[in-house]
Amino acid sequence: xxxxxxxxxxxxxxxxxxxxxxxxxxxxxxxxxxxxxxxxxxxxxxxxxxxxxxxxxxxxxxxxxxxxxxxxxxxxxxxxxxxxxxxxxxxxxxxxxxxxxxxxxxxxxxxxxxxxxxxxxxxxxxxxx
Numbered sequence: 001x002x003x004x005x006x007x008x009x010x011x012x013x014x015x016x017x018x019x020x021x022x023x024x025x026x027x028x029x030x031x032x033x034x035x036x037x038x039x040x041x042x043x044x045x046x047x048x049x050x051x052x053x054x055x056x057x058x059x060x061x062x063x064x065x066x067x068x069x070x071x072x073x074x075x076x077x078x079x080x081x082x083x084x085x086x087x088x089x090x091x092x093x094x095x096x097x098x099x100x101x102x103x104x105x106x107x108x109x110x111x112x113x114x115x116x117x118x119x120x121x122x123x124x125x126x127x128x129x
Contacts, residue, residue, distance in 0.1 A: 059115050067112035067121040070094035074108045075123065082127075104128065 070089050074096040078084050086097045094112040101107055110121040 059117055060119075063112055063114040063117045063119040066092045066094060066114050067110050067119040070096065070110045070112055071108060071121045071123050074098070074110060075125065078106060078108065078125070 070092045073089055073092070074084075074087075077087065077096070078098060084096075084098050086095070088095050092112060093114055094110050097109045097111075099107045099109070104127050106125040106127055108123045108125065110123075112119045112121070
């Protein structure tokens, strides 16, 4: 048996070239797919971070509004009942504490609870006859 050396050599080189090209294509597809997955994860993380910051800002603002409203309600309650010492306003989730540091002065302290956030408020009233 006599073999043509050119055919053997060209067959061997051609086979190696096709395998190398297939391997390169596979690696390219894997790298591009992995890059797209990582990019989408980064984008989703930044979107969630933005959503969380907006939600926290809204919760903080709502707690401040609850404390302010509670101060207004406590002022009206004190105007109706001069002997008011402490109470709770369940609708706004706040506790009211009334102190009399002097004869003509009243301090109203408020603690408002909203979604795990605590907001404090204080008002000083002057009492006159």
